[in-house]
Amino acid sequence: MSSAAATEPRPRAPAGRWERASSAAAFLVPALALALPSGYSWGALLLLLLALGNLYHWPRTLPRLDAGSWLLAATILAMGLMWAIQGDAQAGAARWDRFSKYALALPCLGYALAHPPSAQALEKGLLAGCLGAGGIALWQVYGLGMARAAGHTNAIQFGNLALLLAVLAGIVLACHYQRLRPGMRLGLVLAIGAAFGASVLSLTRGGWLALLLLPLLAWPLLRRPGRPARPAWPAWQWAALLLALLAPLAVSLPQVVQRLQLMGTEVAAYQTQGDASTSIGHRLEHWRLAWHMGQQKPWLGWGDAGYKQEKLRLAQAGQFDINTTYFDHAHNEVLDLFSKRGLLGVALLLAFYGVPLALFWPSRARQAALLAAAPPPWQQAQWWSLRLMGSAIALMYIGFGWTQVFFAHNSGTMFYLFMLMLCWAALRRLEQRA
Secondary structure (H helix, E strand, C coil), X not given: CCHHHHCCCCCCCCCCHHHHHHHHHHHHHHHCCCCCCXXXXXXXXXXXXXXXXXXXXXXXHCCCCCHHHHHHHHHHHHHHHHHHHCCCHHHHHHHHHHHHHHHHHHHHHHHHHHCCCCHHHHHHXXXXXXXXXXXXXXXXXXXXXXXXXXXXXXHHHHHHHHHHHHHHHHHHHHHHHHHCCHHHHHHHHHHHHHXXXXXXXXXXXXXXXHHHHHHHHHHHHHCCCCCCCCCCCCHHHHHHHHHHHHHHHHHCHHXXXXXXXXXXXXXXXXXXXXXXXXXXXXXXXXXXXXXXXHHHCCCCCCHHHHHHHHHHHHHHCCCCCHHHHHCCCCCCHHHHHHHHHHHXXXXXXXXXXXXXXXXXXXXHHHHHHHHHHCCCHHXXXXXXXXXXXXXXXXXXXXXXXXXXXXXXXXXXXHHHHHHHHHHHHXXXXXXXXX
């Protein structure tokens, strides 16, 4: 092959057509996540159809992948293989259900990297998704009289994902504040309040613990070069944001206080009487059981079928409360995998959290590279927004996993996979064009 042929640029798709399609998928994933039944799947399905329908073309236009993209793909594949290899053989086709989500995510990642979406599509999708979550929650609680908002899933998944949407929209507002039109600023403030209100109306206590990890994001912000000495927001705008957050909390304050008081009562009842019939007691008993089972088979765990059988045997023997047999997971992501898939499963889970966190984290070296490239201010704002969003998704999922096996649910798996992939593809596009 001649040198001219060797350096010939790879063919590209017609200008913007496939990128616009990717951007549509990027908008739909957060926009419909909680507003429709399986809403988190619509954007993912569009991305999959684009990847498969354009399979003849996008692999040839795919730029040379960096180590981070390969590492992200390898982590996704490893998690999928874990579910397939150690799944319950008696479950039939259902055994491959989890694996299929991870496997089908890989061509979607490749397509998104070949035709990356715009960051603006993700940001507008977050605005729509927050408002949709808030609207559903208000209708269910005040229109239908439901005790807890649950959307089209369950209250825990709904409340946690609504809280995550609020956090991501808050990052967009903080990073782009100076460049946003007043109407968009107000829209984001209302959207943040709506999604936060949806989380409050779900009365999901465990998800709020994830907020304790968010101060970690302040570390790179406070150390960033060229940080302004004074905050960019006037005091009245801080007050407006606080009002948007506190209003739903104030309306539901009696129920929130009651839930928090009940939590203390249930913890005390479990510690003194071993009462595992309550919500908190049930979780604590499940944690104790999962830790016990993991210690029996620490390397590879019991597997799905073995977990159910051994749990039933232990409960019938009186070693653990019989209520633990009513659920097939341990209400804690790490302990659940420790008991079912041993330390190998725990290591893969930590990689599933840690690899995206490491890829998105706005380190000093990455900040220095950004300053050296000297992109315009709007690109710098998008760079910060995408990196902080990716980091926040990983951190919040770690927090959600303390009290819920989030990846046991389609909503948890699909939102994590596709939001991270789309944020990563948008970030790579931004950095390559800077």
